[in-house]
Amino acid sequence: MSSIWEYANPKKFIATTDKVLPWITILAVSALVTGLIWGFWFTPEDVRQGATVKIIYLHVPSAMMAINAWVMMLIASLIWIVRRHHVSALAARAAAPVGMAMTLIALITGAIWGQPMWGTWWVWDPRLTSFLILFLFYLGYIALWAAIENDDTAADLTSMLCLVGSVFAVLSRYAVNFWNQGLHQGASLSLDKEENVSNVFYLPLLVCLAGFVMLFLALVLLRTRTEIRARRLRVLLARERMQ
């Protein structure tokens, strides 16, 4: 029986992702194309919101992945601290820009949605503010990775920052709740409710959610492979210079 830790071996990781990555990419593209076309052209307009409701197919999945990406980075950082697998540290590094892009998409689509609905691009609502704070955390994390030359030190420092940052991100989430009441609606997608959004919107939204998960996976795997190969290349070049 093979264990998950086998993928800590970069060779094994590359070999496996060689086989898996094309399928994930195909799944991501087909789910996104289906979900978005279905959502944009084959769902009715909302009674009150009109056509603007269709932003939901970008806004909700990207917001979900913005948080999930940070959670994935947290897990990868923990694995690096405990077991010191380089692939894990590189995966955390690879996920950060993707997560930051997701946060930015969620913020921008939210602003575009908020303008006609609330009459403003931006309010200091707890949810909006927490996302802005999350964006700052991504920014700091990426900047720290970029600033340190030694790979192992950089992995150590960024994983500690990720741990401490997670605690403070959660703290900030509750602090801004205390600080201001919001315009944003509460959670409308939960697993424990009978019906969340009307099924007409819900089904294409689910397809889009699946598409974004696959897209995130594909991008992170691709970027991790790039990081591994870049590091190999650097070692080869250094060895060549020695001779």
Place this chain on the structure above:
Amino acid sequence: MKALLIRDLKLAFRSGGGFGLGLAFFLIVVILVPFGVGPRSDLHAIIAPGVLWLGALLACLLSLDRIFALDWEDGTLDLLATSPLPLESVANVKALAHWVTTGLPLVLVAPVLGLLLNLPPAGYLPLVISLLIGTPALSVIGTFGAALTVGLKRGGLLLSLLVLPLYMPTLIFGAEVARRGADGLNTTTAMLMLGGITCGAIALLPFASAAVLRANLR
């Protein structure tokens, strides 16, 4: 531990130690605000608690890179790491020294600057208490940030980028206490949350700072 604390305090108070720079910065920020928002004193009364908290936070931030930078350059930090004193205690002592030389003076000066900004009379006590409870958290969090960036040549800007998001909860609750106090509202909840953040930061963050220092010293 005591010897290290006394040494750090002495170094800070001597000329060139940077003591007083934070205070002067705080003073200048507060003086600049009325020029930015205009001379209406009713407006100043509204924004005073927030401005004073923000000024104190920025003054704290300004002196963070001094916590470890000099000790890193002359090798003192290596000696401290090999001494019997655990690195966690070193981080705590450093944070304490930073608070005594930066946070405490800010707390003492804040009411005077409150006068300049026309702070309502009810606001003075909550402001001082919230700063007294909140600034230790700023020092401890800042020590973690300083430990993260200690090995970098020009880490100052990166340090601010890393530390400012971590300051967010402290600022929110601290400014909330000061603002509610100035409006004559109940401050208990925000005060308790602020105290909780400070206690949690003092209890847990030194471990993170020490781990980061070890990685940097390797």
